Amino acid sequence: MKISDTRLQNFRRVLAEKKLRLTDIADLLSKAPAQVSAFGGKNPTKGIGDQIAREIERALHLHSGYLDMPYGLGEFNNATLLSHTGRxxxxxxxxxxxxxxxxxxxxxxxxxxxxxxxxxxxxxxxxxxxxxxxxxxxxxxxxxxxxxxxxxxxxxxxxxxxxxxxxxxxxxxxxxxxxxxxxxxxxxxxxxxxxxxxxxxxxxxxxxxxxxxxx
Missing domain, CATH: 2.10.109.10 (Umud Fragment, subunit A)
Structure with missing residues (x-):
């Protein structure tokens, strides 16, 4: 899955979990609703770039890089997780x-x-x-x-x-x-x-x- 698809999938899931609308995100980001709809609407015309992804994470109090992680990656399975962040x-x-x-x-x-x-x-x-x-x-x-x-x-x-x-x-x-x-x-x-x-x-x-x- 491309990073743009992963971000969009996570973005939509977080909105559903927090019961937020695109207009709410527009207010949080101080952007026009049309701008948010362009990357997060039903038929987006562009992907969520690095800068917007970090802005969304800060606005929603998510850790940096949250939108980039495939949902459920390694979550509660029996596989040993091999990737690491150096931390x-x-x-x-x-x-x-x-x-x-x-x-x-x-x-x-x-x-x-x-x-x-x-x-x-x-x-x-x-x-x-x-x-x-x-x-x-x-x-x-x-x-x-x-x-x-x-x-x-x-x-x-x-x-x-x-x-x-x-x-x-x-x-x-x-x-x-x-x-x-x-x-x-x-x-x-x-x-x-x-x-x-x-x-x-x-x-x-x-x-x-x-x-x-x-x-």
Whole structure:
């Protein structure tokens, strides 16, 4: 797929997820609706260039390069991700990850179990959560490494890292919504506390982006 097709596909998906119209994007970019329609409308007459792509990402609070990534590339499959960006991310268990989630916390690099290459473009606060326990089996098993990116918006249906205030520990769960309430859901049908209502006791650290598996 050409980069222009990838950007257009991602652009349309983000608009649908955020329930935005082309006129909303025009306002955010301070451009005429016709200009936005030319690259993002039903029948675009030109592709989304580098400059416009970065402007869209900034306006929608997406990390730089987000529109360039094929959607779902390596996302939650069992393949080892070989591509990298030259940037390394810390691998952490639940307690260290909980500390990392605090914006003002001073993170000691020695708290990371290891540092491994980021599989693709990620935000500045991205990290890798090592799964602990069996609550997310069979999709995620203990020891799996999950790239968590706080720069990505977490919506119902996404897998997220959530932190509990009482013990400052982070855990991987699926975010779900019923009516006006949001819940953290454990995939394992035998897990005793499968459904946790989102209260002040919990906060979302970031959205899960990739699963990195060792061969």
């Amino acid at each position: 390394k991310l810390p691998v952490m268990g639940s307690i260290a990850a909980g500390a990392w989630c605090e914006q003002e916390a001073n993170f000691d690099p020695r708290d990371a179990e290891e540092w491994i290459d980021a599989p693709g473009p990620v935000g500045p606060r991205a990290f890798i959560l090592r799964v602990e326990g069996m609550s997310m089996e069979p999709k995620f098993i203990e020891g799996d490494k999950i790239v968590i990116d706080p720069a990505l918006e977490a919506l119902p249906g996404h897998f997220v890292a959530a932190k509990r205030t009482s013990d400052q520990a982070a855990t991987l769960k699926q975010l779900r919504q019923e009516g006006g309430e949001q819940y953290l859901f454990a995939l394992n049908p035998d897990w005793p506390d499968r459904i946790i209502r989102m209260t002040e006791e919990w906060s979302i650290c970031g959205r899960a982006r990739w699963k990195i598996s060792d061969l």
